[in-house]
Amino acid sequence: MGFPDYDFDTNIPDSFISSELVLDYLRDYAKHFNLMSFIKLEHEIVRVRPRYEGWEIIIRDLRCDKYSVEYFDFVLVCNGHYTTPMYPETEGLENYQGERLHSHLYRKPDIFAGHNVLVVGGGPSGTDIVNHIHRHAEQIYFSHHLETAPRTDFMTNVIQKPDIKHFTPDGAIFKDGSSATFSYVIFCTGYKYTFPFLSVDCGINIDVNWVHPLYKHCLNINRPTLAIIGLPHQICPAQLFDLQVRFALAFFTGRKELPSRGEMLAEMEADMAARWANGVTKRVAHKMGTKQYDYYEDLATTAGVTKLKPVITKLMKNCSRRYLFELDTYRQKRYRVVDDENFIGVD
Numbered sequence: 001m002g003f004p005d006y007d008f009d010t011n012i013p014d015s016f017i018s019s020e021l022v023l024d025y026l027r028d029y030a031k032h033f034n035l036m037s038f039i040k041l042e043h044e045i046v047r048v049r050p051r052y053e054g055w056e057i058i059i060r061d062l063r064c065d066k067y068s069v070e071y072f073d074f075v076l077v078c079n080g081h082y083t084t085p086m087y088p089e090t091e092g093l094e095n096y097q098g099e100r101l102h103s104h105l106y107r108k109p110d111i112f113a114g115h116n117v118l119v120v121g122g123g124p125s126g127t128d129i130v131n132h133i134h135r136h137a138e139q140i141y142f143s144h145h146l147e148t149a150p151r152t153d154f155m156t157n158v159i160q161k162p163d164i165k166h167f168t169p170d171g172a173i174f175k176d177g178s179s180a181t182f183s184y185v186i187f188c189t190g191y192k193y194t195f196p197f198l199s200v201d202c203g204i205n206i207d208v209n210w211v212h213p214l215y216k217h218c219l220n221i222n223r224p225t226l227a228i229i230g231l232p233h234q235i236c237p238a239q240l241f242d243l244q245v246r247f248a249l250a251f252f253t254g255r256k257e258l259p260s261r262g263e264m265l266a267e268m269e270a271d272m273a274a275r276w277a278n279g280v281t282k283r284v285a286h287k288m289g290t291k292q293y294d295y296y297e298d299l300a301t302t303a304g305v306t307k308l309k310p311v312i313t314k315l316m317k318n319c320s321r322r323y324l325f326e327l328d329t330y331r332q333k334r335y336r337v338v339d340d341e342n343f344i345g346v347d
Contacts, residue, residue: 001025003242004309006032016331048075049199050223074252075226076245077195081233084192086209086283088120092167096185103188109133116182118172120164122146123234124323126188131327134158141180143172154328190283193231202226210272210285215264216299217286218244224251224258234289236316239308243299250303292316309340318343 001022002008006029012021030036040059046067047058054073061068085102087093103125113136119126122144130142134155142152143161152158162175171181193209203222205212211231213221220226227248230241250256258264272285280287288295293313300307315335322330334347 001238003029003238004306005242013334015333015335045197047199048077048197048202048226050201050203050226055226073225076248077198077226077228078230078241079195079197080230081191081193084194085187086190086192087187088164088189090164090167092172095169096167096172097169098183098185100185100187103129103186104191106186109136112137112184114138115184116180117141117184117186118143118180118182119186119188120144121188121190122150123188123190126186127323127327129186129188130155130158139182141172141182143174148324150323151325151327195228204228208282208285210282212272213265213268215258215268216247216302217295218247218299219251219258219264221261221264221268224264227252231286232288232292232295233284234287235292235295236312239312240292240296243296243305243308246305247299247303250305256303311337311339311341311343314341315343 001017002025008017008021008025030039042062044060044062045057046060047056049056049058051071054071055075057070057072057075059068059070060066082104085104087102103121106125106129109132112133115137116139117133117137118141119130119133120143122142126142126144127150130140130152134140134157137157140155140158141161142158143164145163149160152160159180161178161180165173165175167173168179168181170183171179173179190209193206193211195204195206195211198204203213203220204226211228214228214231215221215224217231218227218229220228227244229244229248230237232240251258259267275285296308296313299305315337319330322333332347333345335343336346337343
């Protein structure tokens with residue numbers, strides 16, 4: 001969760017830390033590098049649009065409801081993709097009479113006490129929420145299509161199910177023909193990529209959740225003085241953000257020269273063709289997963305910037321395996337980084 005140029009407090013005893021400690025780290029990071037003098041809080045970016053040279057940014061000051069226009073040479077879009085929930089188009093959902101919510105709105109497990117709950121989606125959110133609520137809910141049905149099912153045998157009230165065929169007024173029929181009744185549905189089904197502030201002439205298109213045309217899932221091929229940071233998912237977040245920014249800056253500063261537009265488009269098309277051929281859908285077009293390590297290597301090599309420390313990828317792989325097979329205990333594991341290559345377990 002840390003950036004390469006600023007370490008977490010070494011006095012923190014746990015390796016899997018709370019969101020409050022991550023927030024403290026980000027605030028400490030901003031203070032250490034004097035970033036707050038460059039950041040304007042409570043300002044909304046209304047529109048980003050290209051000029052003949054550079055970018056025109058329309059800004060709304062939320063404190064006084066006043067608008068202003070400023071001009072920039074380069075733009076890094078870092079608005080994230082965890083704000084607009086995505087729901088599956090499942091037959092009969094409109095007829096379901098129970099409660100429904102997206103993981104985006106999940107806060108506490110106690111509201112599910114005594115209820116049967118359907119959790120839809122086997123990603124990190126779905127798996128974590130099942131683990132969170134199993135001590136409160138009466139019965140949990142965990143619907144997903146993961147090839148490697150997460151270990152849930154330690155949760156005796158959890159039944160894993162395939163995808164939903166259709167909803168009923170009080171439950172659902174699954175694709176294996178089985179059925180279940182429940183009073184809550186939690187959709188852990190991801191988010192939509194949205195950039196409402198980008199004008200149409202920015203040259204960015206969104207097809208379902210495929211944002212294009214982008215060079216290496218980052219630089220706008222049509223207008224390469226704009227980069228989108230953080231699109232890939234199933235990655236190591238802070239490390240990816242840092243690496244993508246350094247990648248973009250290598251070209252923004254002129255230290256590295258971009259390939260031609262045709263070459264960048266050809267590379268993107270070859271990458272996406274391979275993804276489509278492997279069954280990747282537009283909904284998860286920027287998914288990395290096990291490909292993330294090759295992606296990090298490619299970014300760093302292409303831009304001529306410092307690579308991720310090998311110990312980071314080794315830790316990530318170790319934790320990914322534990323997440324699947326030791327869901328009940330893996331957060332108790334503690335690690336210590338020995339050097340740039342190695343780590344040890346200290347529990």
